[in-house]
Amino acid sequence: MSAVDSSMVAHLPLFESLYTAACEAILRETHSIRVPKNKVIFEQGEDVHSFYLLLHGHIRATKMTPAGEQVIVRYVATGEIFGIGQAMGLTTYPATATAVDDSVVLVWPTTIWTRLVADYPALAANTLKTVGSRLQEAHTRVVEMSTQQVEQRVAHALLRLINQSGRKTAQGVEIDFQLSRQDIAEMTGATVFTVSRTLSTWE
Amino acid sequence: MSAVDSSMVAHLPLFESLYTAACEAILRETHSIRVPKNKVIFEQGEDVHSFYLLLHGHIRATKMTPAGEQVIVRYVATGEIFGIGQAMGLTTYPATATAVDDSVVLVWPTTIWTRLVADYPALAANTLKTVGSRLQEAHTRVVEMSTQQVEQRVAHALLRLINQSGRKTAQGVEIDFQLSRQDIAEMTGATVFTVSRTLSTWE
DNA sequence: CCTCGACATTGCGCCAGCGCAAACTTCCAC
DNA sequence: GTGGAAGTTTGCGCTGGCGCAATGTCGAGG
Numbered sequence: 001m002s003a004v005d006s007s008m009v010a011h012l013p014l015f016e017s018l019y020t021a022a023c024e025a026i027l028r029e030t031h032s033i034r035v036p037k038n039k040v041i042f043e044q045g046e047d048v049h050s051f052y053l054l055l056h057g058h059i060r061a062t063k064m065t066p067a068g069e070q071v072i073v074r075y076v077a078t079g080e081i082f083g084i085g086q087a088m089g090l091t092t093y094p095a096t097a098t099a100v101d102d103s104v105v106l107v108w109p110t111t112i113w114t115r116l117v118a119d120y121p122a123l124a125a126n127t128l129k130t131v132g133s134r135l136q137e138a139h140t141r142v143v144e145m146s147t148q149q150v151e152q153r154v155a156h157a158l159l160r161l162i163n164q165s166g167r168k169t170a171q172g173v174e175i176d177f178q179l180s181r182q183d184i185a186e187m188t189g190a191t192v193f194t195v196s197r198t199l200s201t202w203e
Numbered sequence: 204m205s206a207v208d209s210s211m212v213a214h215l216p217l218f219e220s221l222y223t224a225a226c227e228a229i230l231r232e233t234h235s236i237r238v239p240k241n242k243v244i245f246e247q248g249e250d251v252h253s254f255y256l257l258l259h260g261h262i263r264a265t266k267m268t269p270a271g272e273q274v275i276v277r278y279v280a281t282g283e284i285f286g287i288g289q290a291m292g293l294t295t296y297p298a299t300a301t302a303v304d305d306s307v308v309l310v311w312p313t314t315i316w317t318r319l320v321a322d323y324p325a326l327a328a329n330t331l332k333t334v335g336s337r338l339q340e341a342h343t344r345v346v347e348m349s350t351q352q353v354e355q356r357v358a359h360a361l362l363r364l365i366n367q368s369g370r371k372t373a374q375g376v377e378i379d380f381q382l383s384r385q386d387i388a389e390m391t392g393a394t395v396f397t398v399s400r401t402l403s404t405w406e
Numbered sequence: 407c408c409t410c411g412a413c414a415t416t417g418c419g420c421c422a423g424c425g426c427a428a429a430c431t432t433c434c435a436c
Numbered sequence: 437g438t439g440g441a442a443g444t445t446t447g448c449g450c451t452g453g454c455g456c457a458a459t460g461t462c463g464a465g466g
Contacts, residue, residue, distance in 0.1 A: 063342065069350045073342050087328075088335020094342065121324035125290075128331045131338055132291020138341035139266065139276055139297065145348035146392030147272045149422070181444065189349030194423055196445055353453070384414065397453055399415055 004032055004055075004106060012079045013130060014053065017122045026116060026123075030106045041097040041105070042083055048093055050107050051083045057103025058165065058177045061095045062186070072186040074137070075100070077164045080130070086110040087117075087127055100177045145189055151198050153188040207235055207258075207309060215282045216333060217256065220325045229319060229326075233309045244300040244308070245286055251296055253310050254286045260306020261368065261380045264298045265389070275389040277340070278303070280367045283333070289313040290320075290330055303380045348392055354401050356391040 006024045009015060015023045032055060035041060041052065044064060059076035073095050076082045085093050108116075117124045137160075144153055158175075166173045185195045209227045212218060218226045235258060238244060244255065247267060262279035276298050279285045288296050311319075320327045340363075347356055361378075369376045384402070388395045 063346050065346060065350050067350065071346045071349045073345070085335075087331055088338070089332040090335070090339075094339055117324070117328055121320070121327060124324060124327035124331055125320055128290055128327055128334060129292040131331060131334050132288075132293070135291070135334055135338045135341060136293075136297055138338060138345060141345050142276070142341060142348065142392075143266050143268060143274045145345065146274045146389075147268050147270065180442095186349075189345075191424060192444080193425080193446085197423090200445070383412095394454060395414080396416085396455080400453090403415075 004030065008055070009053070009079075009106075012053075014081055014123070014126050016126050018120055022120050026120065027106075029112055029116070030108045032104055032106050035099040035103045035105055037099055037102050039099050041099065042093050044093055044096045046093050048083070048085045048091060048110050050109055051081060051086060051113065052097075052108075053081050053106040054078055055104040055106060057105075058100040059103060059105075060098050060100050060183075062098065063095045070186055071189070072183060074134070075161065075164065081127065084113075084127065084131075086113050087124075088131065150188060150190045150194050153190070154184060154195060154198050157184060157187045207233065211258070212256070212282075212309075215256075217284055217326070217329050219329050221323055225323050229323065230309075232315055232319070233311045235307055235309050238302040238306045238308055240302055240305050242302050244302065245296050247296055247299045249296050251286070251288045251294060251313050253312055254284060254289060254316065255300075255311075256284050256309040257281055258307040258309060260308075261303040262306060262308075263301050263303050263386075265301065266298045273389055274392070275386060277337070278364065278367065284330070287316075287330065287334075289316050290327075291334065353391060353393045353397050356393070357387060357398060357401050360387060360390045 004027045006020060006027055009027065010018075010020060010023050015026075018026075030053075035057070041059065042048075042050070044062075054076050056078060058078075059082060061073040061076065061082065063071050063073050065071070076097070082097060083093065085091075144156055148156075161175050161179070162173050165175055165177065167176050168174075181192045181195045181199070184190075184199075185192045188195065190198075207230045209223060209230055212230065213221075213223060213226050218229075221229075233256075238260070244262065245251075245253070247265075257279050259281060261281075262285060264276040264279065264285065266274050266276050268274070279300070285300060286296065288294075347359055351359075364378050364382070365376050368378055368380065370379050371377075384395045384398045387393075387402075388398045391398070393401075
């Protein structure tokens with residue numbers, strides 16, 4: 001519940017080509033909250049009430065099928081906005097957002113989105129780019145699911161995570177949050193068993 | 204290459220909450236072209252040079268994998284914009300657009316996108332909604348590909364087409380363009396054979 | 407009317423990946 | 437430590453869907 005310094009966020013894509021003053025004005029409408037690991041931020045189907053910016057930590061977005069199977073739609077990386085269903089014309093959240101780690105997020109009430117966009121048009125343009133690149137990623141995934149088998153899908157999923165949240169260490173690259181076989185299965189559309197077998201062949 | 208009457212397009216989502224004058228100004232920057240069936244409008248990988256609005260007909264967007272397999276990303280319905288890679292921060296088209304039918308499209312040079320958005324901020328907001336709903340659809344498809352088997356994927360793919368381009372007739376619903384088994388296969392990530400078998404069990 | 411080419415169907419063998427059960431490994435909590 | 441819960445690995449049988457080849461259907465052009 002503390003104020004946010006614009007120097008912390010002004011460099012993010014969301015604020016690109018906005019003046020510092022505008023950026024500060026936008027930040028005046030928000031506050032930061034801490035989200036403990038495994039806490040659900042919003043649930044699929046819930047009425048949209050807020051949108052968010054991830055300052056620190058990691059968030060997982062999942063969708064549940066009517067049959068009760070869970071699919072991981074994406075991991076939100078630091079600096080990204082999420083929960084922007086309102087901007088896309090939705091009235092309920094299309095997925096569930098859960099903190100994978102202890103995280104810190106900025107919260108805005110969705111009610112002010114329209115006003116913010118009217119006051120700072122660059123905001124819509126920047127959000128458009130973000131959503132656009134997510135669309136790209138989703139299409140890539142559709143293509144992968146259509147044409148590749150599990151082994152390659154797992155490989156690509158891991159590469160995507162590394163590019164997004166990888167950290168170089170002496171031994172190689174490390175993803176800085178917990179990732180179970182179950183998670184990989186839910187990202188790739190495979191079973192835990194197959195994922196386990198696949199990974200074991202790579203040592 | 205003829206002028207376009209604003210009354211034809213003013214009701215489209217793209218122009219929502221824009222004044223007629225603005226709408227007309229935007230239309231003054233475009234011209235319509237006829238695209239014969241099977242003509243490629245732009246190719247995946249090509250530098251973005253234009254964005255489009257489909258007035259009449261049907262367009263198919265496909266992606267080719269490095270291995271040469273083709274996947275149908277989506278069908279563009281009448282009234283939709285497409286080829287808006289520029290707005291999403293891309294420099295090359297992420298997919299190939301081909302006319303499925305003889306079609307009529309409006310063309311704008313991408314160079315004016317930035318200016319249009321600056322002059323008419325609602326344009327960015329409206330585009331954001333469009334892209335948002337495509338993102339939704341893409342995620343739905345990822346979930347389907349992850350959890351359902353071919354039969355249900357085919358069913359959903361057809362339902363999506365019907366909702367989008369269906370026309371009611373005495374005998375039922377009709378999709379108003381040619382659709383081969385190969386097409387359905389490329390939409391669902393199955394083979395022509397399996398699609399054929401699946402459809403035959405439904406009579 | 408016949409031919410040719412494109413598309414669709416069908417039979418058959420095969421295998422990637424699933425489902426399940428059982429064993430093994432970690433990591434807490436007490 | 438010790439017991440238990442959660443996560444992982446592995447063996448095994450089964451099957452959905454693929455690959456291919458052969459055959460069937462339909463429409464357009466000579």
